[in-house]
Amino acid sequence: MLDTPAAQVPTLSLATQDTDPDGFAAAFGESFERFGFAIVADHGIPADLIERAWAETKLLFDLPEDEKRGYHIAGGGGARGYTPFKTEIAKDAKVVDLKEFWHVGRELPEGHRYADTMAPNVWPTRPEGFKPVFLELFAAFDRAGDKLLSAIARHLKLKPDWFDPAVKDGNSILRLLHYPPIPADAEGVRAGAHEDINLITLLLGAEEAGLELLDRANGRWLSIKPPEGAMVVNVGDMLQRLTNNVLPSTTHRVVNPPPERRGHSRYSMPFFLHPAPDFLIETLPGTITPDNANRYPTPITAHDYLYERLVEIGLIKK
Structure with missing residues (x-):
């Protein structure tokens, strides 16, 4: 499955935003409009922090199964802490994904107005360096995400x-993903074809083969393999809805490796950038034209939209 052609997604340098914000925004927006994806280098997340995060991630998933399951919050929709192997399923899929993951969310001060809709974090006892590393990484993703959203706003002719x-105090999620080794007779794939729920996703770890996007132009699957250290960024369904499909949320998947790599784990770290729970997702007027009528006439809050989608992918049971 890994002989798919490569997607010609351009690699852009976020550093150019400082000197040519309009130029970066145009290139970033054009990549989003064509692919729903972009590759971003020079994103500002320190390489040493990323290396520490990978080390902590591997230590976490190497813990005994019983210990990891002790951090699973029954009925929590996977919002925080551990979600066991073969729990999540892509919308409309027939078999579950071959992955386990851990969610880190935003730390809110006591009494915060979103405390009733944004669960507190779950921090493992081991590995000992886990909490400080991922608090630092969450903040770094936040900063990079703000810069990318600014470029999107420019592209859409907004301030x-x-x-x-x-996105101030938004319900963003840092997901630590582990795709364990795969037996030859495994049913399903590491991550079935799906779209993301949020505004944009910032992904580290896509250098390892397996990530593919569905090209809307011709219906072909295309592989994505960014340069080392670069991140893959893609449009989520909330941004698609907000922009009346001008910026499309593209179907993507993680396919199983070839036989010689099936004995190896795969790790990745997506940051799902969400708005605040009470943000109203309402079609931007500038995206409604005679040729693109309003596809989403009924606004919905980010919290309600997220709930609907978590039910669809099996993380919340109704």
């Missing part, structure tokens, strides 16, 4: 800070 109030 560069348009998204700032939308």
Whole structure:
């Protein structure tokens, strides 16, 4: 399955935003409109922090199964802590994904107005360096995400800070993913074909083969393999809805490796950038034209939209 052609997604340098914000925004927006994906180098997340995060991730998933399951919150929808292997299923899929993961969310001060809709974090006792590393990495992803949202706003002819109030104290999720070794007779794939729920996803770890996007232009699957250290960024369904499909949320998947790599684990770290729970996802007027009528006439809060989708992918049982 890994002989798919490579997607011609351009690699852009986020550093150019400082000197040519309009140019970066145009290139970033064009990649989103064509593929729903972009590759971003020079994103500002320190390489040494990323290396520490990979080390902590591997130590976490190497813990005994019983210990990991002790951090699973029954009925929590996978919002925080551990979600066991073969739990999540892609929308409309017939078999579950071959993965386990851990969610780190935003740390809120006591009494915060979102405390009733954003669960507190679950921190493992082991590995000991886990909490400080991932608090630091979450903040770094937050900063990179703000810069990318500013570019999206420019591309949409909005003020560069348009998204700032939308994502302040947003319900973003840092997911640590482990795809264990796969037996030859495994049913299903590491991650079935799906779209992301959020505004944008910032992904580290896609250098390891397996990530593919569905090209809307011709219906072919295309592989994505960014340069080492670069991140893959993609449009989520909330942004697609907000922009009336001008920026499309593209179907993607993680396919199983070839036989010689089936004995190896795969790790990745997506940061699902979400707005605040009470943010109203309402079609931007500038995206409604005679040729693109309003596809989403009924607004919905980010919290309600997220709940609907978590039910669809099996993390919340109704």
